[in-house]
Amino acid sequence: MKKLIVVLFCAGYLINAQANSTITIEFQKDSEKFTEGTVRALSIYAEELYLAKGIKVTLQEPSRNADAKKQALFYKRERELKEFFKEENLNFDRISFNYEQEGKKKAPVISIEIVPHAVVAEIIRPDSTFTNKNKIPLTCKYRDLELANEMSVVKLSSQEELYNSNVSSFFDNKIIFIRELLRVEFPEGKMPTSGVTAEIVQGAENAKKQFTLLHWNNINKEWTKIGATKKPTKGASGYYFGATFEESGLYALVENKSTSVVPVIAKAKKDVAITYIEILSTEPFLRIEGDVSDNQRQATFKAPKNIENYVIRAVCKDAQGTEWIEETKVSKKTILRFFQKSKKINAYFNN
Amino acid sequence: MKTIITTLFLFGLLLGANATDTPDVRYLKFEELAANFNTVNAKGQMLECHSAFDVFLPEGKFAAEGIDILVPETPNVRGEKLLFLKWNYSEKKWNTIKGKKVSSKTINKKKYHLVHVNETGVYGLFNDDRAKGEIKFVLAPSLRFSKIEFSQENVQVNFEKQLFDKPHSTVVPFGSVSILSEIKMDIYSKRENKTTAYKCRLGEIPNSHRFTNKNDHTVVFITKKDLERINRSSTPQTPAP
Numbered sequence: 001m002k003k004l005i006v007v008l009f010c011a012g013y014l015i016n017a018q019a020n021s022t023i024t025i026e027f028q029k030d031s032e033k034f035t036e037g038t039v040r041a042l043s044i045y046a047e048e049l050y051l052a053k054g055i056k057v058t059l060q061e062p063s064r065n066a067d068a069k070k071q072a073l074f075y076k077r078e079r080e081l082k083e084f085f086k087e088e089n090l091n092f093d094r095i096s097f098n099y100e101q102e103g104k105k106k107a108p109v110i111s112i113e114i115v116p117h118a119v120v121a122e123i124i125r126p127d128s129t130f131t132n133k134n135k136i137p138l139t140c141k142y143r144d145l146e147l148a149n150e151m152s153v154v155k156l157s158s159q160e161e162l163y164n165s166n167v168s169s170f171f172d173n174k175i176i177f178i179r180e181l182l183r184v185e186f187p188e189g190k191m192p193t194s195g196v197t198a199e200i201v202q203g204a205e206n207a208k209k210q211f212t213l214l215h216w217n218n219i220n221k222e223w224t225k226i227g228a229t230k231k232p233t234k235g236a237s238g239y240y241f242g243a244t245f246e247e248s249g250l251y252a253l254v255e256n257k258s259t260s261v262v263p264v265i266a267k268a269k270k271d272v273a274i275t276y277i278e279i280l281s282t283e284p285f286l287r288i289e290g291d292v293s294d295n296q297r298q299a300t301f302k303a304p305k306n307i308e309n310y311v312i313r314a315v316c317k318d319a320q321g322t323e324w325i326e327e328t329k330v331s332k333k334t335i336l337r338f339f340q341k342s343k344k345i346n347a348y349f350n351n
Numbered sequence: 352m353k354t355i356i357t358t359l360f361l362f363g364l365l366l367g368a369n370a371t372d373t374p375d376v377r378y379l380k381f382e383e384l385a386a387n388f389n390t391v392n393a394k395g396q397m398l399e400c401h402s403a404f405d406v407f408l409p410e411g412k413f414a415a416e417g418i419d420i421l422v423p424e425t426p427n428v429r430g431e432k433l434l435f436l437k438w439n440y441s442e443k444k445w446n447t448i449k450g451k452k453v454s455s456k457t458i459n460k461k462k463y464h465l466v467h468v469n470e471t472g473v474y475g476l477f478n479d480d481r482a483k484g485e486i487k488f489v490l491a492p493s494l495r496f497s498k499i500e501f502s503q504e505n506v507q508v509n510f511e512k513q514l515f516d517k518p519h520s521t522v523v524p525f526g527s528v529s530i531l532s533e534i535k536m537d538i539y540s541k542r543e544n545k546t547t548a549y550k551c552r553l554g555e556i557p558n559s560h561r562f563t564n565k566n567d568h569t570v571v572f573i574t575k576k577d578l579e580r581i582n583r584s585s586t587p588q589t590p591a592p
Binding site for chain 2: 271
């Protein structure tokens with residue numbers, strides 16, 4: 001019996017020795033001053049803190065969208081604690097600061113844990129989720145907060161904006177359906193250290209569709225895939241696509257589906273030469289450059305089969321050097337039956 | 352003594368100037384290409400010029416080792432094959448260069464044609480696909496050709512031929528003709544016993560005088576009226592001697 005008591009006592013002592021001491025830091029109401037209880041606790045643990053191998057400080061940081069007063073108070077309290085550490089001559093190389101997004105139920109604003117092992121002195125911050133100046137719900141690393149707050153994401157929708165964007169409707173040698181074309185701008189051409197994720201709102205009808213985010217490379221004139229193809233996520237206010245932006249530029253949200261194509265032949269009048277030609281459609285946004293034949297009399301395209309209406313825009317020139325733009329609306333009604341049978345859609349200019 | 356110092360100084364200047372010499376590669380615009388060079392191979396076949404450039408290599412390291420020239424590939428064209436030729440000034444034709452081939456290189460996901468050059472001169476990259484078809488020009492009975500020049504900017508082709516036997520018709524070995532192609536002709540009139548230079552675009556010759564024959568070749572009839580109209584619309588020119 002005696003032996004058993006001794007074993008239990010030793011085990012209890014061992015467990016107790018391994019348990020970490022945790023000090024909850026409490027503050028006076030609306031002030032950065034410690035409460036009397038906290039001052040007392042800190043004085044009790046002063047020696048232990050000084051001799052500790054490692055100290056972990058956990059801080060419940062208010063959201064970026066929180067009240068300014070609340071934020072200011074938190075940072076004052078944080079400063080007050082650091083001042084205390086300095087006064088007590090604690091070694092900052094043994095302290096790690098772990099910031100958590102505020103919201104954990106009953107979690108203290110700041111708590112200190114004395115651990116029996118060495119810790120890596122670092123500042124760990126979670127990704128911040130907030131709505132920025134331009135009313136865009138964003139998630140980003142703490143160090144990108146300022147940049148993300150100023151960034152803008154503009155959806156291009158007018159025919160003029162889409163046309164002037166000069167982007168291609170081809171990716172990986174396949175025609176793509178651009179559902180949304182976005183102009184992203186970080187202030188002063190700066191780039192975030194990690195990507196900033198914006199919630200791009202999607203209608204319920206797109207909930208089951210797969211989307212891919214592409215970035216337009218303006219030098220190589222081609223699209224680059226960003227991240228994986230995925231379905232929109234359901235959030236508190238409906239479905240959204242989490243698009244991660246790493247630099248300013250044009251981005252396209254593209255529906256991931258294969259498109260069957262039909263050849264289109266556009267022919268010019270006998271006394272007209274085509275110098276440039278393209279197919280344009282607004283919904284979905286499409287812009288396909290045609291191949292002009294060597295004799296400049298006709299041009300060929302590969303157009304998506306299921307597009308009902310589009311415009312063929314051509315730059316024409318006559319022998320006298322006069323240049324003009326010719327626009328021809330192409331719809332199923334204008335397609336000749338004969339060519340439809342042979343799977344060709346033909347667009348003729350005003351002959 | 353003064354002469355020696357001056358000579359040494361000038362020699363030093365020359366050395367200094369040579370030391371700063373760097374290679375120079377200048378792309379030729381179509382106007383310059385058409386004005387000074389043709390785009391016909393040794394067999395008289397028309398070649399479409401992808402790009403042409405004038406290369407200057409200074410004596411020394413660059414001439415010994417040569418330089419690499421990168422030319423962007425044409426977008427949306429798969430498996431583009433090009434010929435690398437050098438202009439021979441004395442023979443006035445494009446020659447193949449032994450041991451020189453066009454290779455490809457990708458930099459930042461962008462594809463380029465790569466050629467190596469170790470001599471100063473004019474070089475060209477041509478589509479390795481000889482142009483097919485032809486266009487035949489036929490003059491009114493009393494008129495004769497003494498020179499014809501044909502150029503088409505969109506495909507970068509240029510053909511030039513002196514016709515010493517003064518024929519009544521002439522053929523340009525290129526079939527995909529655009530109304531924007533430019534024709535320069537020195538035409539000899541038997542009646543007036545003089546040669547006049549004319550310059551026009553193909554589209555300026557009326558439709559009714561241009562047709563496609565059974566071989567799918569374009570035939571263009573040029574009448575005196577056409578020439579008068581061309582003359583009126585442009586500044587009268589005298590042929591080059």
